[in-house]
Amino acid sequence: MSASGEDDLIARYFRPLATDPGSLSLLDDAAILGGSADDLVVTTDAIVEGVHFLDIDPSDTVARKALRVNLSDLAAKGADPAGFLLTLALPKVDAAWLAAFAAALQQDAATYGCPLLGGDTVSSPGPKMISITAFGRVRKGAMVKRSGARAGDRVLVTGSIGDAALGLDILRRGKAATATASDKAAADFLVGRYRVPQPRSVLAAAVRDHASAAMDVSDGLAGDLAKLCAVSGKSAVIELAKVPLSEPARGVFAAGATSIEALVSGGDDYEILCTVAEAQWPAFAAAAAAQGVAVTDIGMIVAGKGPPVFRDATGAPVTLARTSYSHF
Amino acid sequence: MSASGEDDLIARYFRPLATDPGSLSLLDDAAILGGSADDLVVTTDAIVEGVHFLDIDPSDTVARKALRVNLSDLAAKGADPAGFLLTLALPKVDAAWLAAFAAALQQDAATYGCPLLGGDTVSSPGPKMISITAFGRVRKGAMVKRSGARAGDRVLVTGSIGDAALGLDILRRGKAATATASDKAAADFLVGRYRVPQPRSVLAAAVRDHASAAMDVSDGLAGDLAKLCAVSGKSAVIELAKVPLSEPARGVFAAGATSIEALVSGGDDYEILCTVAEAQWPAFAAAAAAQGVAVTDIGMIVAGKGPPVFRDATGAPVTLARTSYSHF
Numbered sequence: 001m002s003a004s005g006e007d008d009l010i011a012r013y014f015r016p017l018a019t020d021p022g023s024l025s026l027l028d029d030a031a032i033l034g035g036s037a038d039d040l041v042v043t044t045d046a047i048v049e050g051v052h053f054l055d056i057d058p059s060d061t062v063a064r065k066a067l068r069v070n071l072s073d074l075a076a077k078g079a080d081p082a083g084f085l086l087t088l089a090l091p092k093v094d095a096a097w098l099a100a101f102a103a104a105l106q107q108d109a110a111t112y113g114c115p116l117l118g119g120d121t122v123s124s125p126g127p128k129m130i131s132i133t134a135f136g137r138v139r140k141g142a143m144v145k146r147s148g149a150r151a152g153d154r155v156l157v158t159g160s161i162g163d164a165a166l167g168l169d170i171l172r173r174g175k176a177a178t179a180t181a182s183d184k185a186a187a188d189f190l191v192g193r194y195r196v197p198q199p200r201s202v203l204a205a206a207v208r209d210h211a212s213a214a215m216d217v218s219d220g221l222a223g224d225l226a227k228l229c230a231v232s233g234k235s236a237v238i239e240l241a242k243v244p245l246s247e248p249a250r251g252v253f254a255a256g257a258t259s260i261e262a263l264v265s266g267g268d269d270y271e272i273l274c275t276v277a278e279a280q281w282p283a284f285a286a287a288a289a290a291q292g293v294a295v296t297d298i299g300m301i302v303a304g305k306g307p308p309v310f311r312d313a314t315g316a317p318v319t320l321a322r323t324s325y326s327h328f
Numbered sequence: 329m330s331a332s333g334e335d336d337l338i339a340r341y342f343r344p345l346a347t348d349p350g351s352l353s354l355l356d357d358a359a360i361l362g363g364s365a366d367d368l369v370v371t372t373d374a375i376v377e378g379v380h381f382l383d384i385d386p387s388d389t390v391a392r393k394a395l396r397v398n399l400s401d402l403a404a405k406g407a408d409p410a411g412f413l414l415t416l417a418l419p420k421v422d423a424a425w426l427a428a429f430a431a432a433l434q435q436d437a438a439t440y441g442c443p444l445l446g447g448d449t450v451s452s453p454g455p456k457m458i459s460i461t462a463f464g465r466v467r468k469g470a471m472v473k474r475s476g477a478r479a480g481d482r483v484l485v486t487g488s489i490g491d492a493a494l495g496l497d498i499l500r501r502g503k504a505a506t507a508t509a510s511d512k513a514a515a516d517f518l519v520g521r522y523r524v525p526q527p528r529s530v531l532a533a534a535v536r537d538h539a540s541a542a543m544d545v546s547d548g549l550a551g552d553l554a555k556l557c558a559v560s561g562k563s564a565v566i567e568l569a570k571v572p573l574s575e576p577a578r579g580v581f582a583a584g585a586t587s588i589e590a591l592v593s594g595g596d597d598y599e600i601l602c603t604v605a606e607a608q609w610p611a612f613a614a615a616a617a618a619q620g621v622a623v624t625d626i627g628m629i630v631a632g633k634g635p636p637v638f639r640d641a642t643g644a645p646v647t648l649a650r651t652s653y654s655h656f
Binding site for chain 2: 007024027028029030031032033034035036037038039040041042043044045046047048050051052073074076077079085087089117118119120122123124125126127129131133135136140143145146147215216227231
């Protein structure tokens with residue numbers, strides 16, 4: 001876009017979100033994050049129309065998803081949000097789309113205490129793309145890594161798994177759409193889980209205080225756990241029957257319209273997967289309960305370097321044909 | 329791209345660039361920027377194929393441009409590079425393209441002391457897009473803003489202006505191509521100035537120590553100066569005859585294949601534009617000379633709120649029909 005067109009767009013839609021003095025009201029080349037003894041945790045995730053969100057998704061949910069997938073990373077690292085940068089690639093300037101996008105982003109920035117610090121707006125002949133870099137702060141050395149899992153740690157996951165994959169299936173008129181055709185509330189819940197992640201920011205402190213390793217589940221529980229295990233040099237044994245499913249997901253499963261394999265390899269959960277030593281588990285559970293976030297114990301970290309083993313209700317190992325969601 | 333495809337791509341091409349321990353070897357959800365009393369300066373700029381670079385541009389120059397446009401911002405803010413995040417949107421995985429891209433990026437990261445800290449790689453049906461967020465450090469409160477210009481300050485610009493606009497014109501087979509048809513060295517120089525910016529990182533300390541206001545020239549000298557003046561609440565008087573032109577640009581100008589207006593409103597210069605109090609000018613000039621970077625005094629900041637006034641060699645004001653480069 002033209003330089004003045006970009007300036008106008010920024011002033012109109014995004015300056016109201018730049019509430020932190022370090023943003024310099026988006027009038028400079030750069031933003032300032034003030035010096036601090038705390039470590040700064042930085043993460044960046046981009047979403048592309050037609051790949052990570054659908055062209056029929058409303059722009060307010062696109063905005064929330066773009067920010068929240070990054071807030072989910074910060075929460076899983078035990079970091080409190082400090083601000084974000086927004087890069088927007090747009091094929092054209094659509095005032096209605098932008099107004100709803102910016103309004104939703106402003107709400108989420110306020111809700112999560114994560115003000116807009118800066119960004120870039122570029123024209124692109126391609127699909128809409130939103131790239132966000134988010135900053136969080138933790139006490140020096142306190143960021144929770146993927147690499148700290150120890151044998152004997154419990155494997156915990158927040159919320160419920162597989163909802164977003166079913167929501168996407170509903171939007172694509174797959175089997176889950178048929179299974180929820182007579183239950184609008186269930187379908188709306190699952191679609192909502194796909195469109196608007198719920199970052200577990202309120203658990204950041206509990207993760208920081210109690211988890212030995214953590215990550216957010218974005219590409220499928222099974223594949224993401226495999227990554228955590230690999231970088232920790234450990235393996236895990238997971239009871240598939242313990243994987244937490246929402247009531248709507250149970251309904252779709254009961255109707256034969258999905259499989260446990262699809263649910264644990266589906267993308268876009270944005271829940272926290274973490275490992276917690278046995279001695280820390282009561283304190284972590286209490287902290288999660290105090291915040292009203294469900295946390296479920298799904299298995300245990302074990303010695304060894306193989307991929308995690310998933311067991312069915314009889315204790316027999318289940319071979320998963322795939323463990324992660326692929327965008328192709 | 330698939331989760332495992334993305335992991336393989338990161339391991340193969342980008343892990344060698346992640347030399348800072350805070351990158352966690354690109355194996356975690358986030359990177360760590362260690363706590364420090366210094367302020368962190370953050371900037372983000374994206375480039376899109378067909379908009380900010382051409383599909384015929386080699387991937388090594390695309391990589392350098394993507395990083396250097398951000399390094400240019402840091403230099404103009406008086407900040408020393410600390411690291412960067414890379415977000416890459418690609419329609420497909422092209423091994424040859426990626427190998428040359430990563431190798432050039434690795435070289436520049438080493439040259440400028442700016443290691444890769446993290447990023448995201450996404451598939452996109454659209455054009456290639458590279459979005460980089462760069463971090464720099466300055467002493468607390470020492471970032472040089474656009475807003476500090478004072479009446480009486482000299483207006484200075486590094487290097488030469490308008491080369492990149494001519495380089496783009498050559499690549500598009502415009503008048504500058506004809507004017508340089510018999511001078512391959514001149515054409516190569518101008519194309520190089522378009523494809524590979526020269527961030528004035530060696531001047532960061534001088535800017536920090538001596539400039540009252542600064543920014544990098546990316547959308548055209550005239551328009552960028554207007555922004556600096558507006559946010560400083562000042563105006564400026566600029567002598568067009570003093571605007572520094574390279575020998576190749578002078579040649580194109582002498583051939584009647586460009587105008588001073590086109591040169592001062594052309595994009596992609598990536599030079600530093602700054603204002604320096606008269607008393608600081610000798611020290612700034614000495615520091616620039618010590619670093620081997622040309623700095624030219626092109627005019628003066630004056631009281632008032634109007635846009636900068638550009639004067640020709642007779643002192644008469646020149647009206648510029650446009651002041652910035654537009655991507656449309």
